Every structure is written in structure tokens, then in C-alpha cells.
Amino acid sequence: MLKYQAPMIAVAPMMDWTDRHCRYFHRGLTKHALLYTEMVTAEAVLRGDRARLLAFDEAEHPVALQLGGSDPARLAAAARVGEEAGYDEINLNVGCPSDRVRSGAFGACLMRTPDLVAESVAAMKAAVGIPVTVKCRIGVDEQDPEEALDRLADGTFAAGADALWVHARKAWLEGLSPKQNRTVPPLDYGRVRRLKARLPGRFVGLNGGLVDLEAAAAELPAVDGVMVGRAAYREPWRLAAVDRLFFGAARDADPFAAAERMIAYAERVLAEGGRMAPVVRPMIGLFHGCEGARRWRQILTVEGARAGAGPDVIRAALAAVASSREGLDSGAPRVDRAA
Template sequence: MSRTAQIYAQRDQKIFAVAPMIDWTDRPCRFFHRQLSSQALLYTEMIVADAIIHGDRDRHLAFEEIQHPIAVQLGGSDPGKLAEAARICADYGYDEINLNVGCPSDRVQSGTFGACLMKTPQVVADCVAAMVEVTDIPVTVKCRIGVDDQDTEEALDAIAALTFAAGSKALWVHARKAWLQGLSPKENRDIPPLDYNRVYRLKQKWPEKFIGINGGIHSIDVARDHLTHMDGVMLGRASYQNPQVLTRVDALLGATVDEVDMELVLETMQAYARQHIINGGRLIHITRHMVGLFQGRAGARRWRQILSTDAAKPGAGPEIIAAAYREVTGAGAAAEAA
């Protein structure tokens, strides 16, 4: 039984998740985040079902064992294709398969999936049922509270009722509407107002089901407040832009933990970067996910500069990470503090 399956079955544990984010939560990002929290549920970027069926599967799906618990998020609206993609993902060892019903981008809409599926909840249910039929690992859904002019009471209730009936083990809800016309994906993350109470009401209606909340959550203290109402909380940009927030996750979830040894984390990332470069990658593929690590600390500006510029130069090696850390702990930090 997968890690998340155990939690969904026991129903007495909470989940903290790092949201799936296109171009952000790739394999190196997740490896880095795992160094900061052993308990957080990590999500892949959204991967289109066709890309898994016809594309380079290892490039899309391979991950290190240390990344567990890990969920793969799929994009699509064809039950047959999603079922085939889910079966492939299960073979790769994922703990959960999540269906994207929340992304508002034009590209996703043109493929008739993402947030526009809020308009066709029965299609979402058919997709969930098809994936449930071919795999034993949990199938879940991530959605919005509605799109465009939908009544959020009706829209969210419909998605919940149909997907739970189809076998979804959890519903993760981004507590905003998505506007499919007139707002960019970036604007859709900020402009539609948050309505946490709508998600709370959904949980009150389905007390026996796992329902998690996402959207605008910026700190562990705010996450803790949400967990008094919800089964799970999901952070996106806050956990990426200020990764140190993840060092408090394990304690939030009740685990007995020691303080994260940042020097050990960076030694691990140097070794990971070295292997990545040997395999044909570049240092910037790793360091771009680490630039926010020391946000708010003296030396953080030089850390960001080095990891963004020096790491992008041809031939840059993992020693750049160590050099950047010296700026945080040594003369660079003292200069910024002065």
C-alpha cells in the first residue's frame, strides 16, 4: 500500500503537499525539497497523458526513491488515454495519481482539459473511474471552486459528488474561481478572490472524505490554521520561493525531528548536481530551484546572484553551491548586514 493510500485509509492523519507547478516541480526540484522535509507529499508538474503514452517516459516519470511520498499529476480528458497513462505511472512506483481540473492556461483549454473540465463534471468522473479501474494506488482530483460565471456552490458540489462516487480518494481544492477568458494563468493565481469558507463548507458536507485546500497559503502558521478545518493543506509558490518553510513541515505533521542540517543538505545537493552534470545536465537545472533558500538572511542576495548567474555559465560545477554558501555564512553575509 502506498504512503498516501495508508493516510487516506486511516483518515486520522493530515497531509502537507507541495503543489504541482509547471516548469517548477521537476525532478531536481523535488529531490531538493525532500532534503528539507521527509513528510511532505511532493507532486510532479502536470504531465499530459499523451506525453506519457507516446513520449520519453523516463524523462517525464523517473524519480529517485527518496522522493516518496510522491504523486504524479496528469492532464487529459480522454478516459482511455488517462487509464493507460495511470497504469504506466503506477508501474513507475508513484504513491498517487492526480487529475488536473484546475489549470486555466490557453494551451490546456485547447486540449479540453484542466479548469475547463469544471464545466463537465461527468467527464471528470468518467476519467477518474477509468483510472481507478486499472490501478490500486489512490486516484485523486485537484480542482477550482468553479470557473467563469458558475455558481461555486453548485459547481464544487457536483465535482465532489461525482468524483467521490467514481472512486477518487481525495479532492484538493484551489479556493479560487478560474476565469478562462480575460485572465492569464498568472493572473488566475492572484486576481479571483479566495474563498476558503467555500472549501470549508465542502468539507463539512463530506466529513468522511479527504479534502485538502490550496491557494494563497504563505506560511506554516497559516497552514496550521487551515488544518483545523481540512484534511490537507497544499502550498505552491510560497514553498518554492522560500524553501525553508519546508523545514517546519515534519513538526507540523507531528513527527519528532531534529533541526535540518543545512550544510548536509548542500553537500547532498552538490553530489546530486555532480551526477546530473555527468549525465549531461547543467548546474543551473539544479540551482534554479535553490535560489530562495536563504530568503531574509544576510548574504541571501549574493547567494541568489551566484546561483542564478555563475551557475548558468558553461562548465559551471557543483563547487558553485559551496561558494555561494560561503557568502551566506561568511564575509558576504557580514557585508550585507553592515
């Protein structure tokens, strides 16, 4: 069973980004980082196509299912389905500021109803035997982050939550778009550090604006875990150093091997009726900063989108960057902004 103990590093759940193809690819770069699904609503789990919504490869473990919702009984039922599907953790979304989430009265809106969050956590904990966690903001709109985050955290942990991941920004549900909410509200890492200092026996993780692994590592041990998001997706080569920096591996993962691993995976996806474009999309930034990176991106984006595209797209893209091997240091691309 997944155990929450410091230090922990995770790749943040991101709508339209951390799908099963992305997670499988990321696992080729790090054996130990915790991976998350995109947010799936409890109602979708209970009423929708579970085989499609909850599909994942066994290689993805440890992998967590993030749920959205505000009905404790429905969340508990969906959590039970997630556990039965084989997920290692259930996470409740209390941070997403999207229009869809606002109209459904969950996500970041739940920062205003911490008692309901606690009730939901308690219901899910009673329903499953795997960890139940919460991902939240430091507050929404006019809330005082000191009071809002403390109240949410205290209720969440009293209800039995195994961890609280905090995106160190407010969410402005009035006045900012979902995209702006990812970058415009100022980061306040100090607020998350103060929460951890007040709750030394609880797992508190930090998310938001961590542009690289060095920045993430610098936040430890002030917090128990760090969660990287867009940096991991846009420049996935950074994940190649996770196991060395955080888990004692002898060397970084090899980006070439991670890409080659996707060839057999793509063959399986195509055999199931899938397409190449979603498979190669999370791979586009793998060789950012290396010789041949531009050609790599071009082949994956253009050739990968063509009707009938197959695994040879990955082979061709790898051939375009093969000459950059001598530009790699311990398996990670040498960053050269002129490339």
C-alpha cells in the same frame, strides 16, 4: 502504499517549477510532505519520452504524478504507466487555466463536465492500485461555486477518488491570463471548509494563497490537508519546519545540510549529461532573509548558468552564507528584511 489520512501537507504541482530537481531538493527539507510532479499530459506519457518525462529519484517518495487529459481510456493507460514507473499517487488536473490546457479541453475546463471527470477517475481507479486523486478549482467563469464544486466533488468521490484537493479560487478562462488566475480571483476558504463539513468521511484538502506554514496549519482541522505552492518554491526554507509542525519531528531540518546534499546530486545529474542551472534554480530562495542571501542568489544564478558550471557553484554559494549560521534558529533562517 501512500495512505490519505489527516493531517497531510503537500507541495503543489506547478508547471515549470516542481521538476525532479526541485522535488529532490525539497525532500532534503522535509521527509514527509507529499511532493507532486508538474502536470504531464496523458498523451505525452503514452507517446513521448517516458524516461525523461517520468524520471524521479527514489529519495523523492512519497511523490505523485499529476496527469492532464480528458479521455478516460487514455488517462487510465497513462495512470498505469505512472504506477509501473513507481509513483505513489495519480492526480488528475482539473484546475490549470493555461492557454495550452484550454486548447486541449482539459484542466480547469473540466469543471464544466463533472460527469467526464467522474468517468476518468473511475477508469484510472480500475487501472491502478495506488491512490487516484483530483485537484480542482471551486468553479470556472460564470459557474456558481456552491453548485459547481458540490457536483464535481460528489461525482469524483462516487467514482472512487481517494482525495480532492481544492484551489480555493475560481478560474476565469475568459478575461484573465494564466498568471492572473493564480492571484486575481478572490480566495474563498469558506467554500472549501463547507465542502469538508458536508463530506466528513472524505479527504478534502485546501490549496491557494497559503503564504506560510502557520497559515496552512490554521486551516486544520477544518480541512484534512493543506497544499502550499509558490511559498514553498520561492522561500523553500519554510519547508524545513514541516516535519516538526505537522509530523512531530524534534527539530527543523538544516538548510545547510539540504544544500550540501545537492552537491552529490548535482554530480549525478552532470554525469547523466544534465546542466547545473536547473539543479540550482529551486535553491535560490533557501537563505531568504539571512546574512549573505544576496550573494547566495548571485552565485547560483550567475555562476550556475555558465557553460561548464559544476557542483563547486553550490560550495561557493554555501561559503558565502556560512557566517550566517549564528543567525539561524533551530535550523531555519532568521528573517531579517534588511539582509
